[in-house]
Amino acid sequence: MRDHISNIESESIEIIREAVAASGNPVMLYSIGKDSSVMLHLARKAFWPAPPPFPLLHVDTGWKFREMIEFRDRMAKTSGMKLIVHTNPERVDPFEHGSERYTDQMKTEALKQALDSGKYDVIFGGARRDEEKSRAKERIFSIRAQGHRWDPKAQRPELWNLYNTRIHAGETIRVFPLSNWTEADIWQYIRQENIPIVPLYFAAARPVVKRSGMWIMVDDERIPLNPGEVPELRMVRFRTLGCYPLTAALESGAATLEAIIDETLAARSSERHGRLIDHDGAGSMERKKQEGYF
């Protein structure tokens, strides 16, 4: 009996190879998080002994945790892959302009700019179906119309492991090799394969402030402190990683992979609970996706 992790690993490798075979100019979106780390690892496995035949693309909002950026540069070097970093030149500040406009400009718009200038036809992303309701219905090969728009009613049926990869000029395909992975699978695989991840996932004493019931880390001096607000040191870690002003930490003493896995399996709130943009209104993720967000 093949075990569960070998099955999803083999399936993801099959997907990555299929996508590359169909593509003239593929790229892998690399967000530095745990899912990206797993996806990168699978890509390296798929093409070993050759390096993966595509570059990594990081859309840098300018507000990522400093440790993420250090980790990113280290991983690009280890994998022997080209790293492309793009930041929207029209800088928008999450504190000044609000999270909605910030996400729109620094993530969605920036992503479109980077994809357009690179003229990529196949774009790997690390989204999983178990993350969020609108993602449960996402195809593994998701066709995007010109302008990167996602039309949930115009997605192609996906039967067996057969993917229709034919597109017209201007259309692109987003490919999600981790579609069938759960959060628990990701952590078990990281442990099994010894995959490096950003230290922010492990609990440590970090300077935080409490806002709307959530712990926000003071990663640099750009965060405007409210009157009387003083950062305090707490044992915290992150369940998902994004932009530090928009990603809440959770109080935890889990400093090892075993402890993180135990905590994940026992968790009573969903993974994206700490992502502030998911709560910007009903169906907000679905709407962001239609506009081209990953």
Next chain:
Amino acid sequence: MPGTLRFITCGSVDDGKSTLIGRLLFESKQIFDDQLTALEKDSMRYGTQGTSVDLALLVDGLQAEREQGITIDVAYRFFATTQRRFVVADTPGHEEYTRNMATGASTADLAVLLVDAKKGLMTQTRRHSRIVAMLGVRHVVLAVNKMDLVGWDEGIFSRIRDEYRLLADELGFATVHAIPVSAIEGSNVMKPGADSPWYDGPALLEYLENIDVTDTRDEISFRMPVQWVNRPDQDFRGYCGRIASGRVRRGDRVRIAPGGLDAHIRSIVVWQGEIEEAVQGDSVTLCLDDEVDVSRGDVIASALDPVELSDQFEAKVICLSGHHLVPGRPYILRMHACQSGVTVTGIKHRIDVNSGAHLAAKTLELNDMGVVNLSTSTPVPFEPYARSRILGSFILIDRMSNETVGAGMIDFALRRASNIHWQGLDVDKAARAGLKYQKPRCLWLTGLSGSGKSTIANLLEKRFFALGRHTYILDGDNVRHGLNRDLGFTEADRVENIRRVAEVARLMVDAGLIVIVSFLSPFRSERDFARSLFAPGEFIEIFVDAPLDECERRDTKGLYAKARRGELKHFTGIDSPYEPPESPEIRLDTLAGSPEDCIGSILDVVGDGRAD
């Protein structure tokens, strides 16, 4: 722990599928607190359960369906108990979304078929049973839902169960089990309920945790479709793929299809190392000891039991697109890692989903299932679907829109490719053309009715005749008096009309003639098919371009007037589309120049037809 169980839930609209899955997720603690809070909020807004939470909203993902209260796509959900992991595909009951159900069934081991106890078996129940059976699902659970609304009446349950058994026997499932449940109340879902003392079987979840879905039929030998040739440098050449069946060991002798050459496995390469053996389901990279030619789409198979090849198949097909499936029209076939041109050469019959009866059909419409004959442009390695889902399944893609128009399963090959060969002839095309001292060509005139095709064709043939060339005109109207007398003007007949004419033109070019085809030929895919029959440079597409209002003004045959009055159906330009050529060899602007000018433009491109 038994392996992951992949199952689908299907049934009619409002049978309670989403509620059942919501219940499974809820009770197996897959719902997080923040999702529950959101659910309570959503229930107030969209819920159909009064003041209690509506579990269906947990799985109805897209906003449109939350508002309409229906499921419009396949959703994949993951949950686990201490006994087993599950992947469940929630598939819609609406007839127009049957294609999504087929999608969910294609990778499922088991189907949970919901029936509303108040309504009994519905058309959809039969349809979905046939679809899951056709897609190779071998195990069925009949969940008779809403038992609370019929007072847990054992008689009602038994009647539905027995009626379903008749259908199940016909479809040949390996196991069928019926369970009375109430998804809303949770009875017999997670654990046996007190409401049905007369039912002594397991609750749904317990049944799913324990069922063995291992395929006990004959194991097939080693086969691996090649997805990617990995050649980072001169020293390494590996073939990447996922093993579709059997096992492979270092040193095994393998045969490559379609090439037919043998080699031995030199190494099985995986991440940072090599292994001795790999089995079905593994993604690996194989290196061979001989420099045989292997490319993407080939299948590496055991040399003791090599894989079959064919270019003619009988297959079951489900039409997935609003653009119906038409015999004679060229499509693209995707099958494992292999791609080929393909034509549906005939529809044997359509299957009535309610009775299983075979009905005559000229085309397959959206959601139709049928049995067809297929002809691929190159021989492809395959297994019948009953033996291998991976090597026996395919999709059909429209060449123009790139839409996935059909999904199919191979029943068997109509003949083996190795038996087909052309009758070798000593006098060939070049010899025949040489005798006439000319270059054989097919000049294909396409354009709206009234654009001037016949006039130009006629003048062109006169010019060639005067030059001493051997020619022939195939004219749309004339051919319909004889060869194509049996065809009408539906899309299917038009496709067949063009196919026959293209084949005749090819034979005439083979005979050394210059053939002028004067045919409306409104569809790009058919013109592309015609082009594919000829050698490069032999086929000249000539677009006789005249705007619709000009053609209508000329109306030499009075046809536009008739069509406008509704006396002519499927008239191109009026109620049937014309797809203009995107890059014809020649475009004639009939507004700008006289017919003589047009002949000049054609001869400028094709020359006078003399052999070089």
